[in-house]
Amino acid sequence: MSDTVSALQGAAFEGIARVEEAGLRGMVTFRGDLTAAKVKTAVKAASGVAIPGQRGIAMSGEGGAAAATGAAAATGAAAATGAAWMSPDELLILVPHAEADAAVATLNDKLSGTHFMAENVSDARAVFTVTGGKAREVIGKLAPVDMGAFGQGEIRRTRFAQVPAALWMHGEEAFTIVCFRSVADYMFGLLRAAAQEGSEVGVY
Amino acid sequence: MLILECPCCGVTGEETEFHGGGEAHLKRFGPGSADTDFENYLFMRENPKGVHLERWRHVNGCGKWFHVARCTVTLEIFGSYSAQTLEPPQEIKDAISAKRPGWSWRDFS
Numbered sequence: 520m521s522d523t524v525s526a527l528q529g530a531a532f533e534g535i536a537r538v539e540e541a542g543l544r545g546m547v548t549f550r551g552d553l554t555a556a557k558v559k560t561a562v563k564a565a566s567g568v569a570i571p572g573q574r575g576i577a578m579s580g581e582g583g584a585a586a587a588t589g590a591a592a593a594t595g596a597a598a599a600t601g602a603a604w605m606s607p608d609e610l611l612i613l614v615p616h617a618e619a620d621a622a623v624a625t626l627n628d629k630l631s632g633t634h635f636m637a638e639n640v641s642d643a644r645a646v647f648t649v650t651g652g653k654a655r656e657v658i659g660k661l662a663p664v665d666m667g668a669f670g671q672g673e674i675r676r677t678r679f680a681q682v683p684a685a686l687w688m689h690g691e692e693a694f695t696i697v698c699f700r701s702v703a704d705y706m707f708g709l710l711r712a713a714a715q716e717g718s719e720v721g722v723y
Numbered sequence: 724m725l726i727l728e729c730p731c732c733g734v735t736g737e738e739t740e741f742h743g744g745g746e747a748h749l750k751r752f753g754p755g756s757a758d759t760d761f762e763n764y765l766f767m768r769e770n771p772k773g774v775h776l777e778r779w780r781h782v783n784g785c786g787k788w789f790h791v792a793r794c795t796v797t798l799e800i801f802g803s804y805s806a807q808t809l810e811p812p813q814e815i816k817d818a819i820s821a822k823r824p825g826w827s828w829r830d831f832s
Contacts, residue, residue, distance in 0.1 A: 573732065573733055574732060574733060574734070605785065606731065606732060606784075606785035606786055606787060607731055607732070607785070607787065609785075663736060663737045663739060663740055664736075675734070676732075676783065676784045676785065677736070677740055677783055677784060678739065678740060678783035683782075683783045
């Protein structure tokens, strides 16, 4: 297979927070009845975690990233698996990039005969990390989210300026942002501008 | 600026995270219906000064449709509720009645 690369190939910016394109991440969109026992078992098998509750995200193996920042955190996160609650009938299953097809196969295998959908969307997405003490400020400038009340274990789908995105915390003062790959450059531009040196607002 | 709560994912977000979808509780009249019914369904919309029931979609979020009861004068939100219903639930009606006694909207009051 050809050598896959992420949209911005690890572009990074250091300002009031560190913004970094986090590289390739395996993502599987799953749609189905999240309350069904069969679905719960299959998701557990594919993601390694139980289905999270409303707006929850459950990760395993991301703990090592809590202390690290930047590249080390991105590497730790890329090896983590987990599941995020996207809507009442949708989950985002996170796996290492090379294992996304296997996760889809696991779901197809365990749920044959059930009404559901599992699709490998890894290459349609771009992932960014924003880390540092002023990370909340950077995000608060771009998304209509109360960052003061945002905590770990929560995923928020929202918009960053003009593009839809989802964000969660992968550690203290460390955020992961997922958006469409086609707007990766726009997203990096936004984050870089919001993280400019001396641009802190001092709200969070 | 409206602050809406999505009943599907529980997010309280501001207007730009959502998209308005016009009047709620429309009853479709399709092929074979009377011309006046079809015209009413297709073109005739409420344009109230006061209580209004609308459809909204959480477009930059969970992507689900839901209904909102609000006041077009004060932009006050009385509540949001599931789109899988033919009329507003009693608690929404009560919430409107508490603020706007004697309100009516189409067949509801």
